[in-house]
Amino acid sequence: MHTKFIRWCITLMPIAYCSMAYAHPGHTNGAMAGMLHPLLGLDHLLAMLAVGVWAAQLGGRAKWLLPTSFVTLMALAGGMGMAGIALPMVESGIATSVLLLGLLIAFSVKVTPTLGAGIVGLFAVFHGYAHGVEMPLLGSPWQYGFGFVVSTIVLHGLGLLLGERLNNLRVAS
Secondary structure, three states: OHHHHHHHHHHHHHHHHHHHHOOOOOOOOHHHHHHHHHHHOHHHHHHHHHHHHHHHHHOOOHHHHHHHHHHHHHHHHHHHHHHOOOOOOHHHHHHHHHHHHHHHHHOOOOOOHHHHHHHHHHHHHHHHHHHHHOOOOOOOHHHHHHHHHHHHHHHHHHHHHHHHHHHHHHHHO
16 A cells, blocks of 8 residues: 555656746746645645544544545636636635634534535635636646645645544543
8 A cells, every 4th residue: 555655656746846847946836836835825724634634523434525525626616716717705715614614623513424525615615716816827727736636635634644643632531
């Protein structure tokens, strides 16, 4: 399993670094720009980690259903943003998602995995749209989209690990 993961990383690495061939410094386009976007915005970073933590709290099918729902709808909404389709109240939606995900975690709110996927899917629309709208002007939509999807998957995975650790601490005490 570990070897397959490393092989996939090595295989996909050239896609991530294609944009680094620019002759002038300061260009961040392509997959690297997409990967950095969720990491450099505290709102995106918190929300994506929170999806993983809440999925771990819910357990069972929610562990894969919530992150999958988020990533899928985020990618679709990212395409909407790149295409210039208008979406109202994006920043309010992002701020609300961070607040509500924090409350869902803090109060250990239990819902069905399907409802949880719907909730995070709604939040994903705002985050994905923001990613798409903020794509660099000369960036490749496919590379940029690949970058923010990969970064989001990694953040969800870290959130799941954190959530599992918190669950274990709660059980131990």
